[in-house]
Amino acid sequence: MALVLILVALIVFIVLSTTRLKLHPFLSLLAAALIAGFAYQLPPGEILKIVSTGFGGILGYIGIVITLGTVIGIILERSGAAITMAETVIRLLGQRFPTLTMSIIGYLVSIPVFCDSGYIILNSLKNALAARMKVSVVAMSVALATGLYATHTFVPPTPGPIAAAGNLGLETSLGLVIAVGLVVALVTAFAGMLWANRFLRQDDHQLLEEAPSELLADSVDFEALKARYGKLPSAFQAFAPIFVPIVLICLGSIAVFPSSPLGDGLVYDLLSFLGQPVAALLVGLALACTLLKSDDKRQEFHDYIVDGLVAAAPILLITGAGGAFGAILKATPLGDYLGSTLSALGIGLLMPFIVAAALKSAQGSTTVSMVTTSALVAPMLGQIGLDSEMGRVLTVLAIGAGAMTVSHANDSYFWVVTQFSRMKVTTAYRAQTMATLIQGVVGIITVWLLSLVLL
Template sequence: MDLILILLAVVTFIVVAASKYKLHAFLTLLLASYLAAFAYGLEPAEIASTITGGFGGILGYIGLVIVLGTIIGVILEKSGAAITMADAVVRVLGDRFPTLTMAIIGYIVSVPVFCDSGFVILNSLKESMAKRMLVSPVAMSVALACGLYATHTFIPPTPGPIAAAGNLGLESNLGLVIAMGIVVAAVATLAGLFWANRFKDTQRDEEDPQSSEEVMAEYQRIKDSYGVLPSAGMAFAPIFVPILLICLGSIANFPSAPLGEGVVADVFAFFGQPLNALLVGLLVALGLLKSDEQNNRAEVLSKRIGEGLTVAAPILLITGAGGAFGAVLKATPIGEYLGSTLSALGIGIFMPFVVAAALKSAQGSSTVALVTTSALVAPLMAELGLDSEMGRVLCVMAIGAGAMTVSHANDSFFWVVSQFSKMNVSLAYRAHTMATLVQGVTAMIAVYILSLVLL
């Protein structure tokens, strides 16, 4: 029982430090690692090496993948590729299903671009479509936010799912994580869409005085600010090419050797490794770069890499600190004790969901919830009945479902959605926050059903 109380105290420290005292997640997790190490009685001489080993171990597997994925996302965002993606979806679906169109746009754009940035970029498009199609902007906002949020929490190369996969030993099998994430994220998006459609007739307290033509003109100004937009093929390629390579690499590594054992299989196995696949994606993304009045293409590339590194740095530190925390827990007896206790309770796959949901709701960051929960449950895989390749993949999905439950006032995405959509806080809670609750619970139900079939 003392082991459980210590763990609860450490988790409480993480939640309180991050949510009440606004301590950075990196320092919070690092301090939690030391607290757990001393509380569980690890040898003082071994604590530093355990923490540094866990920190470096996870980044050695997944750090460069996070960096490359982030740089690709920055290039896509700054080149206007997200606008091109959105326009392509609108051309395919037309005006028949406005909220579905917005949800699909969000689902696609948030694979390479952070959900907060994606919403800001696409806000004018969403407003113009709402006015043109005579649909409530509240419903359109929630539909867009739900699509963005789903892929943000489930599908690599978004940093949160990558870090969780790395903590659970899936760094070499991201293809399976991506494939499963596509399915679960689609379920979550449809659930959010269902909730969004409840607000089709809901109007904001203060309606936007701009006419449809004015909003469309504003969207056109945003498009023009990017200069010549890339083609749809060039916009989609930097993210879909590495995803395809990773999936093909996973297929090549199947024990049944479906691609044979010759040169072709070796080539796919090489380029299917996440680091190599994302490097190919970055090379493809170079075609989106264009010189401007101040910089040539090489200078623009250096600028985008710098911006990507700035975005990736805190994510890397949080991921590394999560790895350190996980390494400390692995060195303690808590894994075996907690695993046997949870096995007796029979909650299995629901345990990571509950922990991630508690952390997300308390401190606001989905990425922190993904990293912390995956580090916490990594030593428990065998006891939870998830110590298989598919079990670990489904565990990542369960953590992702928890990490989206729920987005409210301590989450920056909540304020981006509410402020750009001109929703008051009360309406944002009813529309956006409840949508994320519906998404998370529905996604978890889907994961549970998949576990019954696949485990």
């Protein structure tokens, strides 16, 4: 029992230090790792060695993937590719299903672009569509926000799923995480869209801080936004840096199946190399370079790399500290104790979901929630029957479902959605926070149903 009380105290420390003391999650997780080492009475001379090994181990592979994914996202964001993606979806779907259109746009854009940035980029487009289709701004805002949130939480190369996959030993199985994650993300995006439809015909005068006419008057800014990007990239140029790496990673995963479905010759060698996430994202980065359009492309590319490194740095540090925390926990008897206790309860995938949801709701960061929870549950997967490859994949997605439950006032994304949509805070809790609760619950139900088939 003392083992569990120490763990609870460590989680409380992480939450309070990041929320009340405003300590950066990197320092909070690192401090928690050191405290855990002493609290669980590991040999003092080994604690720092375990911390360093855990930190370096997770970043040795995942770190490059996170950095490349962030740089690709920066290029897509700055080049206007996100706008092209949105317009392509609108041309395909037309204007008959406004919230569905908005949800799909969010679902696609957030695979490489952070959900916060994606929302800001697409805000003017969302307002323009609401005005053109004569529907509620609130409904369109929630549909966009939940579409973005779904792939941000479930689909690599966004940092949370990648870090969780790394902690759970899935560095070479990201194709499987992507494939199953896209399905779960699609279901949760659809659930968010259905909730958004509740507000489709409601009076925005009662839901927004300012009159809809004033807000929608800003929709003309969308044309100005497009003009600021100059000539927009083609649909192929916009989508290729995202989907070519995903296809390569999935084909690479298929190539290395024990049954050798693609043979063992040149095709196998090529796909087993290009299908590795680092190689696939390097291909994506090369394709993203076709989006460069200044006269001095070398300097433009250099600037994007610098911006990407700056954006990736805190994520890398948090991920590494989470790996250090996980390494310390693996070195203690906690995993065996919790594993045997939880396996007796028979809650399986619900355990990582509940832990991630508690952390997300308490401290606000989806990435921190996924990193911390995956580090916590990694030592006990064998005891709760999830130690197979697919069991680990489903555990990542269960953690993702928890890490989206719920987005409220301590989450920066909540305020991005609220402020850019001009929602009243009470409206945002009813619309956006409730939507993320529904997405999380639908997400874990979907993962559980998949487990009945796949495990």
